[in-house]
Amino acid sequence: MTKKEEPFNNPFAKLKVASKEPAKGVAVPGRPPTSKPPPPPPAPSKKRSVEDDEAAMFLEAVGGVAPVKVKPQRVDPTAPPPKTIERAGEEAESLTRLAELIAPDDVFEVDEDGERVEGHVRGFDARVLKRLKAGEFPVDASVDLHGLKKDEAQKAVEHLVQRSRVAGHRCVVIVTGRGLHSEAAAPVLKPEVPGWLSRGRTSKQVLAFCSAPPQHGGVGAIVVLLRR
Numbered sequence: 001m002t003k004k005e006e007p008f009n010n011p012f013a014k015l016k017v018a019s020k021e022p023a024k025g026v027a028v029p030g031r032p033p034t035s036k037p038p039p040p041p042p043a044p045s046k047k048r049s050v051e052d053d054e055a056a057m058f059l060e061a062v063g064g065v066a067p068v069k070v071k072p073q074r075v076d077p078t079a080p081p082p083k084t085i086e087r088a089g090e091e092a093e094s095l096t097r098l099a100e101l102i103a104p105d106d107v108f109e110v111d112e113d114g115e116r117v118e119g120h121v122r123g124f125d126a127r128v129l130k131r132l133k134a135g136e137f138p139v140d141a142s143v144d145l146h147g148l149k150k151d152e153a154q155k156a157v158e159h160l161v162q163r164s165r166v167a168g169h170r171c172v173v174i175v176t177g178r179g180l181h182s183e184a185a186a187p188v189l190k191p192e193v194p195g196w197l198s199r200g201r202t203s204k205q206v207l208a209f210c211s212a213p214p215q216h217g218g219v220g221a222i223v224v225l226l227r228r
Contacts, residue, residue, distance in 0.1 A: 092131040093170065100207060100227060108198035115178065115219040117190075119198050120208035128208065132171075132225050135213035139223070140169035145176055145189050153189045157196050165205045165226055173212055178220045193222055 110119035120129055131137065143160040145153040157174055164172045176190035197206050205227055212221035 092128065092136045095125065095131070096128050096170070096207070096225065097228070098125070106204055108203060110194050110198055112194070116211040117194050117222065118208070118210035119194055121206075124208055128225070129210065132208055132223060133210050133213060135215050135223075137171035137223075137225065139171050139173050139216060140164060140167070142173040142175060145174065145193075148189070150189065150192065154192070154196050157193060158202050161197075161202050161205050161224070161226065168228075170226055170228070172224050172226065173216050173221050174224060175217055175221045190220075190222075197222075197224060 107122045108119050109122055110117070118129065118133075141160060141164045143156050145156060148156060160172055160174065174193055176187060176193055178187055178190070194209070196202060197209050207225045207227055209222050209224040211219045212223040216223055
């Protein structure tokens, strides 16, 4: 038997013939699979959210707390606060500023009735004088004339008015006393104070004055409203 001669040049001689067998795990119709398919990958674990962690911490903190049983109660509406002295003083001050512009006259009208006295510049607003009598102006300074001689008392009044005006005070009190313990059983300095306030240099710094309300000394004192 003669040897079969190979072709002179076979370019496909070195090529490997691909196997006709299916790869492992690949199903072929009509044939059982050669091996079991790999198991599916495990499902990703569900991450805990920040809200879940906070809720767990809250439940852990209050887990032993029992709700408090309280009977419903009726709450009455809050009553409005009473009108304060400061508020009344602010309103009186606003009214006084207006009156000061309207009645700049330095001529005083003085009225004395028994132990009571009042005076004000001509044309002064009666509403402001009423508030002064009611004690709605806060007192900024005061002087007590007890034990002073007439000239000493006058200087003390003038000094109080001047010093208070420079300090920006609005209302001052002059304590005169009622003279019940004097030799004449009558006030000595009290009748002089209205003249000191309504005449001369001091009058240019005063708007009004009157016998003080009870909380500032009553008829034994004079409350003075100063110009700004």
